[in-house]
Amino acid sequence: xxSVTQMEGPVTLSxxxxxxxxxxxxxxxxxxxxxxxxxxxxxxxxxxKATKADDKGSNKGFExxxxxxxxxxxxxxxxxxxxxxxxxxxxxxxxxxGKLQFGAGTQVVVTP
Amino acid sequence: NAGVTQTxxxxxxxxxxxxxxxxxxxxxxxxxxxYRQDPGMGLRLIHxxxxxxxxxxxxxxxxxxxxxxxxxxxxxxxxxAAPSQTSVYFCASSLKxxxxxxxxxPGTRLTVL
Numbered sequence: 001x002x003s004v005t006q007m008e009g010p011v012t013l014s015x016x017x018x019x020x021x022x023x024x025x026x027x028x029x030x031x032x033x034x035x036x037x038x039x040x041x042x043x044x045x046x047x048x049k050a051t052k053a054d055d056k057g058s059n060k061g062f063e064x065x066x067x068x069x070x071x072x073x074x075x076x077x078x079x080x081x082x083x084x085x086x087x088x089x090x091x092x093x094x095x096x097x098g099k100l101q102f103g104a105g106t107q108v109v110v111t112p
Numbered sequence: 113n114a115g116v117t118q119t120x121x122x123x124x125x126x127x128x129x130x131x132x133x134x135x136x137x138x139x140x141x142x143x144x145x146x147y148r149q150d151p152g153m154g155l156r157l158i159h160x161x162x163x164x165x166x167x168x169x170x171x172x173x174x175x176x177x178x179x180x181x182x183x184x185x186x187x188x189x190x191x192x193a194a195p196s197q198t199s200v201y202f203c204a205s206s207l208k209x210x211x212x213x214x215x216x217x218p219g220t221r222l223t224v225l
Contacts, residue, residue: 004154032211043116043202043216044155051211089154093210097162098143099170100214102154 006103021075023090031092033073118217125193133188135203144186148199
């Protein structure tokens with residue numbers, strides 16, 4: 001079945017450091033790929049997405065490229081801020097209605 | 113435009129009690145779903161609906177019921193609460209399609225004693 005694997009956290013960084021969160025997937029067909037972010041005490045919100053191979057999603061300084069050959073969708077940000085402290089979820093969608101399969105989530109803690 | 117709303121925000125139940133978690137959206141979305149979030153397990157799909165009168169099971173449906181009588185509302189019923197149902201519950205909605213953004217409610221934190 002479809003599945004998403006992302007790196008375990010917590011990931012602790014200093015402000016202005018480079019962030020990478022690895023995400024790989026297993027899916028039949030041609031999934032859409034998403035990164036959602038959950039700030040403390042809140043629901044999830046979409047950070048970025050890519051709907052086909054080689055697409056790059058970007059938002060708020062974060063980027064991820066849909067790599068079909070390596071079945072990956074790694075999240076990157078060049079210079080993190082304390083406000084980026086959150087839990088990040090990689091997800092894939094293959095269902096025509098919109099069902100999502102989520103990874104376990106990676107907590108990121110950015111210290112001043 | 114309120115988006116996706118959930119009530120209550122917190123709830124404590126005793127084993128065996130029943131309750132309904134409410135979810136509503138005002139974006140005219142066809143697709144609605146319920147997830148539970150447990151530490152280290154991400155979000156797991158409980159039930160989903162593709163329109164009024166149409167629901168189906170997700171990954172972890174046991175112990176939960178849903179119905180969808182209107183486009184806007186998608187309540188989740190716990191029939192006989194168990195400690196294993198202690199979790200944070202999220203409702204989400206979206207337009208139909210694998211590439212569409214899902215909008216999440218703020219969540220309900222449920223504790224079953």
